[in-house]
Amino acid sequence: LRFGRLLLTGAAGGLGQALRPRLKAYCDTLRLSDVADLGTAAAGEELQRAALEDAAAVHALLAGVDAVVHLGGVSTEQPWQPILQANIVGAYNLYEAARRHGVRRIVFASSNHVTGFYRQDEVISPKDPVRPDGLYGLSKAFGENLAQLYFDRHGIETVSVRIGSSFPAPKNRRMLATWMSFDDLERLVMASLTAPVVGHTVVYGMGDNTTTWWDNTSARHLGWRPQDSSEPFRPAVEAAEAVLDRNDPAVLYQGGPFVRTGPFD
Numbered sequence: 001l002r003f004g005r006l007l008l009t010g011a012a013g014g015l016g017q018a019l020r021p022r023l024k025a026y027c028d029t030l031r032l033s034d035v036a037d038l039g040t041a042a043a044g045e046e047l048q049r050a051a052l053e054d055a056a057a058v059h060a061l062l063a064g065v066d067a068v069v070h071l072g073g074v075s076t077e078q079p080w081q082p083i084l085q086a087n088i089v090g091a092y093n094l095y096e097a098a099r100r101h102g103v104r105r106i107v108f109a110s111s112n113h114v115t116g117f118y119r120q121d122e123v124i125s126p127k128d129p130v131r132p133d134g135l136y137g138l139s140k141a142f143g144e145n146l147a148q149l150y151f152d153r154h155g156i157e158t159v160s161v162r163i164g165s166s167f168p169a170p171k172n173r174r175m176l177a178t179w180m181s182f183d184d185l186e187r188l189v190m191a192s193l194t195a196p197v198v199g200h201t202v203v204y205g206m207g208d209n210t211t212t213w214w215d216n217t218s219a220r221h222l223g224w225r226p227q228d229s230s231e232p233f234r235p236a237v238e239a240a241e242a243v244l245d246r247n248d249p250a251v252l253y254q255g256g257p258f259v260r261t262g263p264f265d
């Protein structure tokens with residue numbers, strides 16, 4: 001066990017549910033939070049429901065915590081208000097609470113949609129300028145900038161993980177490039193929590209995929225390499241999805257359908 005108490009926000013979400021049993025192996029106590037129901041607490045779990053926009057509730061969440069895995073917030077393109085509250089006000093509340101409680105490291109679930117308007121024929125790195133594909137991606141870019149500020153001003157370290165598509169299996173042709181297994185996600189989160197020095201590191205959360213749009217060389221100090229490839233899924237994915245129209249923005253850009261989803265109607 002490397003940690004006394006870890007906090008996992010967004011624990012009721014897709015990746016929260018995947019990480020909940022896995023993170024327990026690395027800590028005495030796993031504090032779980034979400035706005036949604038978290039079920040009943042297993043041994044070594046603490047359940048603390050909180051809305052991220054509620055500063056007092058978030059402050060209470062961070063008390064006695066060694067490190068945070070922050071998956072909480074809106075995870076798809078949505079209207080401005082929910083994004084503003086959960087992802088912008090909420091991220092600010094989390095970092096302020098971390099500062100006031102002396103929490104030293106956060107793993108921030110950012111998203112590939114921070115750079116979703118790069119084309120699929122470009123290989124980019126975390127050093128390239130952001131190019132959000134919607135309000136959701138923009139809010140994640142805010143979270144990354146917030147993490148940078150809290151490192152520069154207060155020394156709180158963050159690994160911002162621009163997660164690609166983390167599901168049990170890739171669901172379509174795009175995800176052959178963006179897919180990351182839950183095992184690789186777990187290894188990346190643990191590397192991010194335990195690497196000796198991270199400052200504010202940005203890394204793409206991706207598998208060992210043959211097709212890729214992302215170069216993670218600048219995050220090699222994390223000591224993480226993805227191990228699982230989307231390639232074994234390729235035949236089934238290609239059989240299930242027709243060849244795509246390259247004039248469709250959802251096919252041309254890395255963000256896929258996110259580039260034309262959202263409130264700009």
Ligand code: 15L
Pocket residue numbers: 075076111112113163164165166178255
């Ligand atoms: C995301 O940021 C979403 O949270 C997730 O549901 C996926 O759609 C993923 O991006 C993706 O780009 O596939």
